[in-house]
Amino acid sequence: MKRTLLKAELLKATILNVVALTPLTFVFGVVLWLLAPHASAHTLLEIYDMARSHDPAFKTQELSIMAAKEVLPQSRAALLPTLSVSGNTRKVHTSNEDAFIGNTLGPAGVLAPVTGQVSNDYNAIGYSAELNQPLFDPQKWYRYKQGQALFNQQEWEQVKAEQDLITRVTTSYFNVLREMNELTSLQAEKRAVKKQSEQLQRHFEAGLVDMTDVYEVKAALDRIRVRIIQANNRLQARREELIGLTGRGDIEVQPVFDSLIVEEIKPGNEKFWKDLAMQNNAEIKVANIEIAAAKENKNAARSEHMPTISISASYFADDSGVGGYGKAMSDTSTLSLNLNMKLFQGGAASSRSREAALRLDESKLRYLDKIREIEQNTATLFRTIHADVASVNMLKLTVNSHEEALKAVKAGYRMGIRNAVDVLQAQKAMFLAKRTLIDATYDYVSNIIELKRLVGVVDRDSLVFSDG
Template sequence: MRAPRSRIAFGLAALLLMAAGARAQSLIELYESARAHDATWQAAQAQHEATLARAEQARAGLLPQVGLQAGISRTEADIRTDAGTGPRNFNTQQIGVQATQPIYRPANLATYEQGKRQHEIARAQLALAEQDLIVRVSQAYFDVLAAQDTLRLVQAQKAAVGEQLAAAKRNFELGNATVTDTREAEARHDIVVAQEIAAANELQVRRLALDQLVGRSGTAPLPLAEPVVLPAPAQGDIAGWVAQAEASHPALAQARLALDVAGLEIDKARAGHKPAIDATLGYSVVNNPQGVIDSAMRTRIHAAQVGVQLTMPLFAGFAIENRVKETIALEDQARAQLADARRSVTQATQAAFLGLQAGAGQVRALEAAEASSQSALDANRMGYQVGVRINIDVLNAQSQLYQTKRDLAVARYNLLMGQLRLRQAAGTLTAEDLRPVNAALAAVAQSSR
């Protein structure tokens, strides 16, 4: 049993030395690294650029269309007249420029208006992607810190259980305790060793996840400064946060714009019944060096045309009517999706606000519980020394204390994440919101003093 445990202890020591030797990074530093590396964020940026380009395409339907046409042809004819029969072969060369300017095309105008909405939708989508990146980086950052705290506290608990095991053995040898105390301490020690192995593995997994997200190897997040001073909780009441979410959440803005786009799609469909009017302008040159079919005289024609063209649809096999029905149904769908998005945002904001309030209360309760658990452990140790408590009482008190410490550490990280998640739920989260959280980290706090 001793050899495997020694190897495990050596591996854990090496892990801690590696973590201590690495240069620690702040939350903002790792967030900036993630912006340059994360594939999900880069894909969102590429989608944003593609959407902007697609939106600009809609402008083309209102601008002039200019085309160049050129060609050469060979004509071989066999001409038969009363005077006889003879061949007539000649070449024709032509080149021309044709320009068309839409004057009245309601479908093109609706497409242009849709393009402007698509531009705004792209901005909303990018804002949502940025908020998601902030939360993902922060969560991965605090997951590593929580795993580090768990491993550190498990190792501290193992050391305390080891001391209690040694005390039980001494008391047994002196005849002041039974062998049961020793067996209980050994069992608890073995349990803590197993927990230590699991905690070390969890820390490695969390580190790998953070490394992958930020594109670095051997990341070492800065811990919270001691004494721990968390940022002040978000101000306001739940109704105010919900109102803010309904007014500015990018998901709601996107849904509203999608409803506008659906309404404009109806206008495009109805435009199928309307005429289209275009102004045309052209210039062409036709050269016949061997003449034309009825004359061998060389000709060269320069022609310019200007005019107005009207196109009026009369019957399209009921395609336009059914297209209108389709777009009206799609508008109803977009309206329902907007209502669903509004309810989802409201619920998420309320849940985030209540979770933040509960998290703050949990931190305060666990801070009190930590002090109470420490007092209970001290009392049980004193009672064990004077013989009014047994060994299992001390072991249980130790376990309670270290479990409370772990719960408190996790609750603090959850509270910090709750601040960010509330702003994400309200749609107002930006990179600037990381600064108060970053200020609670150790190195930042030290540099400010």
């Protein structure tokens, strides 16, 4: 089956320009054929899309951010008018044993009062409404300003969560590819050693070699079989990580090999990348907005001692029956201007003010520490990528050297000046060099994406590797 080479368009941002890596057709012949992508294989971008809609850690963080954003409408509501209504209905029963009933004529024609037991049952209805509007409440105003800052902070938390997911998916994706490369390389090495073992067995039967060489090759073959079992186990573990991210048990990773682009990043100025990180890094943005929120919290705490002014209007009505002889209707309307000032709270307000000031200092120090961390990580990663490029270029030469060395050792073996162990060691060195080269290429790509995350330009397009 003919393998379609993948050409990655890595770093589509204008700040990154790269050129194609020269294919090593002969070097990777067996490994590339074994790892040729199938129609059902999933690209890095497809796996990221799956993870974005499933990954429990990302979804949990997303819900947490959405919940935290509700602080803004809640703090804004404290500045708006509040209207409350209430009502009640009552069943009333009254009883009076000595109630005055009326007058009657006595024996002498004199009016005499008549008393007796009187009971009454009636319904009563009451209802009220009250409207309150703060006119001057600095604490509520500063809480609202703090809510705005916290809302903006959550916007950047969302960006940070998405960028973190990109790097987690990328790391998991290339971890699977590394184990696939390790496994298929060992399988190719196993076939080569097995073929050598069969040849030695025939030579031994013909009396051309002694039994030592045969046992040496068989022992090497057994060691490779053990390593294949271990590599397969590691591969399954890495696949489980992807399954956990995507929720899909049918994930097939699409490999990307020598078609990946490996070249120095441009501009090759370390300061440029540091400055870009200071401008765009999501973690720095979050830490900076945290300072603004802490300032408003400090203002709110200090304003607890200040007076508040509000206006309120209320209406109350009560409609009740009176002794069964009629109804009584009463209502009351009020409009008031309210002044409230807390003079003493047992020291609680002063304590909250000191706490808020300390929290502000804490957020400032955290911001400075985050700047130092991002600046240091950006510089380190920039230099690491530079070393990755040099390593890949040198490893290409190393692979070619090991191939030529293997040819020479095999020729010496045929001439009788080299033994089977020499051939085994040369083969092992060649396969190791090939695996190391592929791993170094994956390291380069992973580090490029991590650098883009640090400088705040990584996005979904950074994961696109297109055919061409």
